[in-house]
Amino acid sequence: MKRVPVADDILTWETGDPQLIGSRCKQCAIVTFPAQESCPRCASTEMAQHLLPRRGRLWAWTTQEFPPPPPYAGPTGDAFVPFGVGYVELGDEVRVEARLTQTEGLEIGMDMELEVVPFRTDDDGNEVVTFAFRPL
Amino acid sequence: MDVAIVGVGLHPFGRFGEVTGIDMGAVAIRRALADAGIEWRDIQFAFAGSYEIDNPDAVVALMGLTGIPFTNVYNGCATAGSVLALAADTIRLGKHDLGIAVGMDKHLPGAFSSDPRLYACPSWYGELGQFLTPKFFGMKINKYMHDHGVSSATLAKVVAKNLRNGALNPNAFRRKPLSEEAILGSRMLNYPLTQYMFCSPDEGAAAVILCRADQAHRYTDKPIYLRASEVRTRRLGAFEVHSPWLPIEETAGPTVDASRAAFEAAGIGPEDVDVIQLQDTDAGAEVIHLAENGFCADGDQEALVADGELEIDGRLPVNTDGGLLANGEPIGASGLRQVHEVVLQLRGEAGDRQVPGEPKVGYTQLYGAPGVAGVSILSR
Numbered sequence: 368m369k370r371v372p373v374a375d376d377i378l379t380w381e382t383g384d385p386q387l388i389g390s391r392c393k394q395c396a397i398v399t400f401p402a403q404e405s406c407p408r409c410a411s412t413e414m415a416q417h418l419l420p421r422r423g424r425l426w427a428w429t430t431q432e433f434p435p436p437p438p439y440a441g442p443t444g445d446a447f448v449p450f451g452v453g454y455v456e457l458g459d460e461v462r463v464e465a466r467l468t469q470t471e472g473l474e475i476g477m478d479m480e481l482e483v484v485p486f487r488t489d490d491d492g493n494e495v496v497t498f499a500f501r502p503l
Numbered sequence: 504m505d506v507a508i509v510g511v512g513l514h515p516f517g518r519f520g521e522v523t524g525i526d527m528g529a530v531a532i533r534r535a536l537a538d539a540g541i542e543w544r545d546i547q548f549a550f551a552g553s554y555e556i557d558n559p560d561a562v563v564a565l566m567g568l569t570g571i572p573f574t575n576v577y578n579g580c581a582t583a584g585s586v587l588a589l590a591a592d593t594i595r596l597g598k599h600d601l602g603i604a605v606g607m608d609k610h611l612p613g614a615f616s617s618d619p620r621l622y623a624c625p626s627w628y629g630e631l632g633q634f635l636t637p638k639f640f641g642m643k644i645n646k647y648m649h650d651h652g653v654s655s656a657t658l659a660k661v662v663a664k665n666l667r668n669g670a671l672n673p674n675a676f677r678r679k680p681l682s683e684e685a686i687l688g689s690r691m692l693n694y695p696l697t698q699y700m701f702c703s704p705d706e707g708a709a710a711v712i713l714c715r716a717d718q719a720h721r722y723t724d725k726p727i728y729l730r731a732s733e734v735r736t737r738r739l740g741a742f743e744v745h746s747p748w749l750p751i752e753e754t755a756g757p758t759v760d761a762s763r764a765a766f767e768a769a770g771i772g773p774e775d776v777d778v779i780q781l782q783d784t785d786a787g788a789e790v791i792h793l794a795e796n797g798f799c800a801d802g803d804q805e806a807l808v809a810d811g812e813l814e815i816d817g818r819l820p821v822n823t824d825g826g827l828l829a830n831g832e833p834i835g836a837s838g839l840r841q842v843h844e845v846v847l848q849l850r851g852e853a854g855d856r857q858v859p860g861e862p863k864v865g866y867t868q869l870y871g872a873p874g875v876a877g878v879s880i881l882s883r
Contacts, residue, residue: 373627373630373631374625374626374627377625377627389748397750398750399748400747400748401625401747401748407739408739408750426646427642427643427645427646427742428642428645428646429638429641429642429645429693429694429695429696430641430691430693430694431632431635431638431693432690432691432692432693432694433690433692434632435614435616435632435634435635436613436614436616436635437616438616438618438619438626438629438630438634439629439630439631439632439634439635440630440631441630441631441632450632452633452638452642453642454642454749456751459751460751461748461749461750461751462748462749462750462751463747463748464633464746464747464748464749466631466633470694475646475649486631497627497631
């Protein structure tokens with residue numbers, strides 16, 4: 368079984384510690400995730416790829432306790448497992464919305480670290496992986 | 504040019520089987536025309552709001568093909584507020600004297616879903632199950648409760664109040680009160696929000712007839728003046744639905760911006776308002792919006808709710824017709840339902856749910872995806 372990422376251009380994951388791939392405006396320095404081709408603050412089109420810090424703090428969170436409707440492509444029915452969702456503040460750069468590895472024991476302000484987790488099995492039998500944050 | 508509302512009409516909110524959205528729109532229009540004592544041929548222009556119906560102006564097939572300028576509007580959860588603002592501005596500009604704002608919708612049950620790419624979001628955001636509004640509302644109120652000391656019991660009390668108010672409203676979708684225990688004990692959907700703390704997309708229609716204020720007495724002896732109708736969208740740094748990321752810099756949301764603009768246009772402040780309709784997509788939204796619209800400081804909601812101040816006979820009556828929690832949300836009609844309720848309250852015609860003390864000033868607020876808000880201020 369091959370492991371494939373949920374999208375090609377959002378994280379480094381095959382070697383070393385995983386990192387999210389964002390972008391940084393060459394004019395005003397705002398950091399976005401995922402990478403954008405134009406800046407949402409100053410409308411510049413000069414955006415450079417920027418790897419995001421792997422660690423941060425939980426800024427806001429909830430739980431997803433029912434299977435979302437399509438276009439959600441993960442497990443449904445009995446195979447659905449509730450998951451946490453939150454914004455993690457990565458240094459002083461950006462807050463990224465991400466799946467959290469647990470639904471219990473989450474606290475605003477707790478330290479979090481990025482990891483790669485299984486998401487679903489696709490039609491070709493590949494394991495699709497995605498990014499998530501785990502409390503440290 | 505000042506604007507007056509001289510007629511309101513509503514098709515009840517709920518689920519109506521084979522009845523189409525257009526049919527419901529025609530019912531609301533007929534009731535508004537009857538309320539104003541005029542005929543469809545008197546209407547000089549129209550704006551119509553809907554999400555599900557591509558061309559709500561097709562209602563002319565049921566009302567009469569009179570050739571008027573008739574513009575269809577979709578603007579997220581602020582669709583009906585946008586329809587109202589556009590109709591009012593048409594009169595303020597002096598282009599026409601008498602027109603109608605109508606909204607209609609017919610949604611399937613369950614949370615709205617869409618293709619994230621249509622919202623400038625990546626497709627993986629939807630594939631992962633994050634392109635979902637209830638999750639955002641859970642995160643926003645969870646953070647708000649952490650930051651400002653609001654409890655889950657307060658959320659349950661807000662739902663119980665709105666369902667009690669809905670029980671007094673013959674046009675409401677949900678008319679059965681629930682205990683706070685049942686609300687807190689229902690299935691957890693997005694912590695801290697349980698199933699009964701969310702409104703449902705449903706069906707319904709509402710219509711409002713507007714005219715030049717100096718002509719209002721031709722149609723009614725109880726004109727209600729539209730003092731402000733403002734729509735705003737999110738600025739960078741607002742904590743908004745459908746955001747795969749947020750910048751570190753923080754900014755107030757579009758509700759705050761629309762509210763401030765509306766109070767400035769009306770020349771009054773929150774302390775002058777006697778009856779309030781807020782977007783209660785979920786119980787947390789009502790709590791947050793009370794502060795975002797300037798009616799209290801962050802955290803004061805805990806005591807205001809416990810003391811019954813948001814009840815029909817309280818100091819700040821909120822969602823006197825049951826709000827979205829009791830009426831559901833047909834997006835195109837929801838904001839005009841709020842205006843319908845405020846007009847009845849200011850005329851003293853709200854029956855069992857009439858706010859005592861002859862309220863003079865009313866307020867409505869809409870908020871939702873993709874980060875858009877609409878506020879109106881009305882007075883006798």
